[in-house]
Amino acid sequence: xxxxxxxxxxxxxxxxxxxxxxxxxxxxxxxxxxxxxxxxxxxxxxxxxxxxxxxxxxxxxxxxxxxxxxxxxxxxxxxxxxxxxxxxxxxxxxxxxxxxxxxxxxxxxxxxxxxxxxxxxxxxxxxxxxxxxxxxxxxxxxxxxxxxxxxxxxxxxxxxxxxxxxxxxxxxxxxxxxxxxxxxxxxxxxxxxxxxxxxxxxxxxxxxxxxxxxxxxxxxxxxxxxxxxxxxxxxxx
Amino acid sequence: xxxxxxxxxxxxxxxxxxxxxxxxxxxxxxxxxxxxxxxxxxxxxxxxxxxxxxxxxxxxxxxxxxxxxxxxxxxxxxxxxxxxxxxxxxxxxxxxxxxxxxxxxxxxxxxxxxxxxxxxxxxxxxxxxxxxxxxxxxxxxxxxxxxxxxxxxxxxxxxxxxxxxxxxxxxxxxxxxxxxxxxxxxxxxxxxxxxxxxxxxxxxxxxxxxxxxxxxxxxxxxxxxxxxxxxxxxxxx
DNA sequence: TAATATAGTGCCTAAACGACACTATATGAG
DNA sequence: CTCATATAGTGTCGTTTAGGCACTATATTA
Numbered sequence: 001x002x003x004x005x006x007x008x009x010x011x012x013x014x015x016x017x018x019x020x021x022x023x024x025x026x027x028x029x030x031x032x033x034x035x036x037x038x039x040x041x042x043x044x045x046x047x048x049x050x051x052x053x054x055x056x057x058x059x060x061x062x063x064x065x066x067x068x069x070x071x072x073x074x075x076x077x078x079x080x081x082x083x084x085x086x087x088x089x090x091x092x093x094x095x096x097x098x099x100x101x102x103x104x105x106x107x108x109x110x111x112x113x114x115x116x117x118x119x120x121x122x123x124x125x126x127x128x129x130x131x132x133x134x135x136x137x138x139x140x141x142x143x144x145x146x147x148x149x150x151x152x153x154x155x156x157x158x159x160x161x162x163x164x165x166x167x168x169x170x171x172x173x174x175x176x177x178x179x180x181x182x183x184x185x186x187x188x189x190x191x192x193x194x195x196x197x198x199x200x201x202x203x204x205x206x207x208x209x210x211x212x213x214x215x216x217x218x219x220x221x222x223x224x225x226x227x228x229x230x231x232x233x234x235x236x237x
Numbered sequence: 238x239x240x241x242x243x244x245x246x247x248x249x250x251x252x253x254x255x256x257x258x259x260x261x262x263x264x265x266x267x268x269x270x271x272x273x274x275x276x277x278x279x280x281x282x283x284x285x286x287x288x289x290x291x292x293x294x295x296x297x298x299x300x301x302x303x304x305x306x307x308x309x310x311x312x313x314x315x316x317x318x319x320x321x322x323x324x325x326x327x328x329x330x331x332x333x334x335x336x337x338x339x340x341x342x343x344x345x346x347x348x349x350x351x352x353x354x355x356x357x358x359x360x361x362x363x364x365x366x367x368x369x370x371x372x373x374x375x376x377x378x379x380x381x382x383x384x385x386x387x388x389x390x391x392x393x394x395x396x397x398x399x400x401x402x403x404x405x406x407x408x409x410x411x412x413x414x415x416x417x418x419x420x421x422x423x424x425x426x427x428x429x430x431x432x433x434x435x436x437x438x439x440x441x442x443x444x445x446x447x448x449x450x451x452x453x454x455x456x457x458x459x460x461x462x463x464x465x466x467x468x469x470x471x472x473x474x
Numbered sequence: 475t476a477a478t479a480t481a482g483t484g485c486c487t488a489a490a491c492g493a494c495a496c497t498a499t500a501t502g503a504g
Numbered sequence: 505c506t507c508a509t510a511t512a513g514t515g516t517c518g519t520t521t522a523g524g525c526a527c528t529a530t531a532t533t534a
Contacts, residue, residue, distance in 0.1 A: 003281050003334075010335055017254050018294055020339060044240050057255055057328070059337045065328035089326045089341045091294070091302035097240075098247055100296045102257060104326045104339070174481070192522050194482075199521085214480025215530040233470040233490090233521065411512070429491050431513075436490085451511025452499040470490060470521090 018091065019101040022068040023054030023142070025149035026081060029166040030112035033129045034182045036146065039076060040124035041139055045097045051139035052146070053125075054103065069106045076125050078118030081110040083165035083227060087149055095141045103140075107149050109165035150183075157183040158234040161202055162227050170206055172217035173197070188235060202226040255328065256338040259305040260291030260379070262386035263318060266403040267349035270366045271419045273383065276313060277361035278376055282334050288376035289383070290362075291340065306343045313362050315355030318347040320402035320464060324386055332378045340377075344386050346402035387420075394420040395471040398439055399464050407443055409454035410434070425472060439463040 026037040038050045053076045055068070062068045070080050084106055091102035112127070119125050128136070133146060156162045163179045164171065177193050197203060204223055209216035263274040275287045290313045292305070299305045307317050321343055328339035349364070356362050365373070370383060393399045400416045401408065414430050434440060441460055446453035 001281070003284065012256060012336055013250060013253075015293070016250075016296055017257055018296065019249060020254055020257055044238070047240065056252070057337065057339075059253055059255065059330065063330050065326065065339065086325060088323060089302065091341065093296065093300050099249055100294065102294075102302065102339075102341070104328065104341075172481085189523055189525090190481090191483080191524075196521080209531095211531060212480070213532065214478080215482075215532095217481055231521095236523075237469065409512085426492055426494090427512090428493080428514080433490075446500095448500060449511070450501065451509080452501095452513075454512055468490095473492075 019096060019098055021054055021056055021101065021103045022065055022072065022106070023052045023103050023145065024069050024073055024084075024106045024108050025052055025087065025146060026073060026077070026108040026110060027130070027149075027153065027166055028110050028112040028115075028127060029163075029179045029182060030127065032178065032182070033131070034166075034179075035112070035127040036130050036133050037073075037076065037119075038126055038128050038133060038136075038138070040126075042124060046139035049139040050128075050136060052105075052142045065104050066106070069104075069108070073108060076119070076122065077110065077115035079110070079115050081108040081165070083109040083162065087145075087152060090141060090145060103145075105145050105149070107153060109163070111166065111168040113168055153183055154185070158237060159231045160227070160229060161197060161222075164222055165227065170208070170219045170221050172210055172219055173203075174217055184235075192235065196231055200229055200231065202229055256333060256335055258291055258293055258338065258340045259302055259309065259343070260289045260340050260382065261306050261310055261321075261343045261345050262289055262324065262383055263310060263314070263345040263347060264367070264386075264390065264403055265347050265349040265352075265364065266400075266416045266419060267364065269415065269419070270368070271403075271416075272349070272364040273367050273370050274310075274313065274356075275363055275365050275370060275373075275375070277363075279361060283376035286376040287365075287373060289342075289379045302341050303343070306341075306345070310345060313356070313359065314347065314352035316347070316352050318345040318402070320344075320346040320399065324382075324389060327378060327382060340382075342382050342386070344390060346400070348403065348405040350405055390420055391422070396468045397464070397466060398434060398459075401459055402464065407445070407456045407458050409447055409456055410440075411454055421472075429472065433468055437466055437468065439466055 028035050037053055039053050041047050041049050041051050053072055055072050057068045062071065066084060070084060074080055087105040087107045089102060089104045093100045095101055119127065130150065137143065138146065157180045161176065163183055164176055166179055167175060173194055177188060177190065181187055202223055203220035203226065206219045206221055208219040210219055265272050274290055276290050278284050278286050278288050290309055292309050294305045299308060303321060307321060311317055324342040324344045326339060326341045330337045332338055356364065367387065374380065375383065394417045398413065400420055401413055403416055404412060410431055414425060414427065418424055439460055440457035440463065443456045443458055445456040447456055
């Protein structure tokens with residue numbers, strides 16, 4: 001039998017296969033708080049419980065796993081997040097009552113203002129303060145996934161400016177530092193924080209300023225590849 | 238309908254689902270070279286081509302995805318590698334001729350001596366120098382996966398001593414440095430390399446020495462959690 | 475005009491890597 | 505036995521970059 005004959009006779013459905021889903025941990029920063037997007041499950045299993053947004057691959061629509069997660073997030077928020085990165089794949093026989101299951105998880109970031117209006121119109125979708133979400137008993141193993149995403153984002157905040165994607169396109173350095181501090185959970189040295197960003201030339205000065213009661217702060221926007229840049233040295237841990 | 242009724246009526250096979258596999262990039266270090274384990278495919282599709290070791294989840298045997306990858310590697314090498322870490326999950330409609338597919342990939346490391354005898358007895362399984370494997374046209378998207386694993390391992394070599402798992406339990410510091418250099422692709426400063434390992438107290442002096450023609454080198458073994466330790470600063474990139 | 479608030483800088487210290495010369499301890503040849 | 509050679513391991517200084525904190529800059533508001 002050659003390969004062509006094999007493929008013609010092949011039936012995917014004939015084999016047992018774990019249930020495969022894609023989930024996302026979408027973070028944003030709003031009112032001095034890190035928040036995560038949760039959805040209330042409207043169907044069995046775990047009906048009525050809060051969970052991370054996600055769903056099944058649509059084989060006719062999605063070309064990649066990232067297509068799936070972006071599509072699902074767009075359904076919930078109305079927009080495609082500017083930052084989406086694979087987090088981890090959780091799998092096992094005990095994480096879903098329907099049987100052996102696998103979920104490919106992503107971390108995503110978005111500016112709160114870019115999707116607030118859409119989320120307000122959809123029921124069963126909400127931004128929840130991370131501090132509160134941590135204490136909730138989420139569906140499946142989603143509490144574990146959330147903790148894992150927080151820890152990974154925390155690491156990234158120590159050696160990159162990825163957290164900037166949780167802010168609007170234009171932002172100030174004090175704002176960015178506050179996001180980092182919210183993620184890391186402790187205050188950072190202003191000088192250290194600013195110096196390394198300047199030295200690596202990661203931001204573009206828009207020429208505009210924004211005032212918040214004191215001296216106006218310079219508004220910056222990210223340079224194209226700045227999200228991929230990693231500092232060779234971590235901030236204090 | 239309550240959840241119990243829903244679960245009784247639920248049939249996993251009734252839904253289309255991507256093909257799910259688990260693959261591993263198993264590295265070792267032997268004769269001054271970084272090597273990767275490859276297997277020759279004995280079945281369709283891509284029959285006769287070299288590929289990364291891997292396979293399907295066995296729902297009755299495996300409790301987690303890591304169980305699957307460890308089981309598959311044990312089939313090929315006869316032993317369970319001391320280091321196994323999830324790498325990335327690749328998925329899409331074009332990576333397998335059988336249709337939409339997903340592979341959860343792992344990086345693993347093992348000492349060459351711990352599995353050489355077993356591998357010699359199995360046909361279609363071989364250690365291939367990474368420099369050569371890079372140039373081969375592997376099955377599916379395995380060439381891409383190999384490159385991804387190399388890059389990730391290279392990063393790890395800059396801020397951890399994970400590469401030590403590619404050596405036997407007892408090893409010398411010059412040996413470890415050579416593994417790091419093979420992975421990174423350039424020479425490292427002996428002093429910098431040794432200093433950070435000593436300062437972080439990652440290794441245990443076994444009291445033994447090993448001579449290779451000059452002054453004998455101290456034999457060390459890894460401390461329990463040393464693989465998880467990350468230096469706050471990378472070596473020069 | 476002065477008090478206050480927030481943004482941004484100067485400058486010294488500390489930690490850790492880079493570079494490289496130097497010492498230490500084996501083996502093996504004459 | 506001694507010396508050349510090879511490999512292991514250390515001393516030390518310069519460089520880079522973060523930490524710390526006081527200082528300056530520029531807005532608003534009483």
